[in-house]
Structures are given as structure tokens and as C-alpha cells.
Amino acid sequence: MYQLYGHRNSGAAAIEAALELCEVPYRFIDVELAMEAAIALEKLNPLKQIPTLQLPDGSILTESAAILIHLALAFPQSSLLPALPAERDQAIRGLVYIVSNCYPNIGIIDYPERWLVASDHPSRENLVAGARHRLHWCWEVFADEFSRELYLGDETPGALDVLAAVVTRWAGTREHLRHARPGFFAWLERIDRHPTLAPVFARHWS
Ligand SMILES: N[C@@H](CCC(=O)N[C@@H](CS)C(=O)NCC(=O)O)C(=O)O
Numbered sequence: 134m135y136q137l138y139g140h141r142n143s144g145a146a147a148i149e150a151a152l153e154l155c156e157v158p159y160r161f162i163d164v165e166l167a168m169e170a171a172i173a174l175e176k177l178n179p180l181k182q183i184p185t186l187q188l189p190d191g192s193i194l195t196e197s198a199a200i201l202i203h204l205a206l207a208f209p210q211s212s213l214l215p216a217l218p219a220e221r222d223q224a225i226r227g228l229v230y231i232v233s234n235c236y237p238n239i240g241i242i243d244y245p246e247r248w249l250v251a252s253d254h255p256s257r258e259n260l261v262a263g264a265r266h267r268l269h270w271c272w273e274v275f276a277d278e279f280s281r282e283l284y285l286g287d288e289t290p291g292a293l294d295v296l297a298a299v300v301t302r303w304a305g306t307r308e309h310l311r312h313a314r315p316g317f318f319a320w321l322e323r324i325d326r327h328p329t330l331a332p333v334f335a336r337h338w339s
Pocket residue numbers: 142143144145180181182183184195196197198232236240
């Protein structure tokens with residue numbers, strides 16, 4: 134069985150949502166609830182980051198985009214990635230865009246000291262403010278560049294929809310997009326309400 138290491142209000146929500154869309158059984162291991170789970174995570178992923186996914190054969194996958202692409206390929210009936218090669222290329226481009234341009238700013242905002250040699254309060258504040266600004270701008274660019282790749286009709290959401298819906302949850306991104314890109318903001322809220330995804334997101338953000 135798949136074993137997903139995560140905790141509430143985290144990027145593990147995107148993988149949990151994808152596992153639900155694939156309709157495969159999995160176990161969610163909350164690394165904030167049990168010390169043994171945190172120790173187990175460190176053995177599997179030296180960065181101690183989540184999501185970390187243990188596959189049924191025991192192998193380990195980290196990195197949200199890699200995990201989502203794995204699930205899309207392992208469960209093609211889920212339509213996590215589009216079947217048409219040109220559309221699939223753009224969806225993979227979008228996944229890589231999010232994890233390379235948006236997600237790293239969250240790490241800086243949460244742990245600014247990792248990026249500073251001298252971690253005094255003004256330096257941390259300055260770095261966090263810059264990362265927040267960059268994060269919000271990167272999402273504006275995403276909204277402009279990728280909206281046509283996303284779930285706009287009645288189809289099942291895909292990996293790109295799910296990752297966008299989760300990574301926009303943090304550091305004031307949704308509030309920013311509500312005014313800066315209202316169409317994209319409304320579309321994110323529609324994904325939140327999808328019947329398969331809503332219960333997952335409720336577990337993470339209620
Ligand atoms: N590159 C990773 C980033 C994952 C990540 O930063 N996860 C956060 C939680 S949402 C985390 O585990 N942070 C703890 C840490 O960096 O120590 C991915 O794309 O999955």
C-alpha cells in the first residue's frame with residue numbers, strides 16, 4: 134500500500150488529493166502527531182520534507198512534481214496528466230514551474246535563517262518580505278501563462294489543478310490573487326469544491 138508522510142496544512146494535501154483521484158488505497162502518516170513517524174521520515178528523506186511517499190514496493194519518492202507524475206503514469210485512468218502529448222507537455226511544464234518558482238519561496242518564508250549567514254531579525258524580515266513579493270508575482274505569471282491548461286470544464290481535475298490549489302494556500306497568496314487575478318482566484322475556489330478534493334482539503338484546512 135502507498136504510505137504518505139505528511140501533516141495538516143501541508144503540501145502532502147496535493148498528493149493525498151491525487152491518490153484519491155487515482156482511487157488507490159493509502160495510509161496517511163502524520164509526522165507531527167507521532168515522534169516515531171518523524172524519525173521514520175528522516176530515515177526515508179534526509180531533508181525531512183513532506184510530501185514523502187513510500188511506494189507499495191518499498192521504494193521512496195520525494196518532490197511533489199515527481200510524485201504526481203509517477204501517479205499519473207501508474208494510474209492513467211485517473212487523467213492526472215492529459216493524454217494528448219502537447220497538453221501533457223504543458224501540464225508537466227506547469228508542475229515544474231510551481232515547484233521551482235513558487236514552492237521554494239514558502240521554504241524561505243518559513244525558514245529564512247537557512248538562507249542567511251547572519252540571521253538577525255531585520256535580515257530575516259527583509260528576506261521574508263522579498264520572498265513573499267516574489268511568490269505572489271510568480272503566481273500572477275502562472276495565472277497568465279497556464280490558465281488555459283487548467284480544469285475549466287466539467288472534467289476531473291488533474292495534477293496541475295491539484296498542486297496549484299494547494300500551493301496557493303500559503304503566505305497570503307489567495308488573498309493576493311483575489312484582487313490581482315480574480316478569474317484565477319475563482320477557478321481555484323472551484324477546484325476546492327470538487328467532490329473528491331473537498332474532503333481532503335477540509336482535513337487539511339478546517
Ligand atoms: N521540493 C519539495 C518541497 C517540499 C516542502 O518544502 N515541504 C514542506 C512542507 S509543505 C516541508 O516539508 N518543510 C519542512 C522543511 O523544509 O524542513 C517538493 O516539491 O515537494
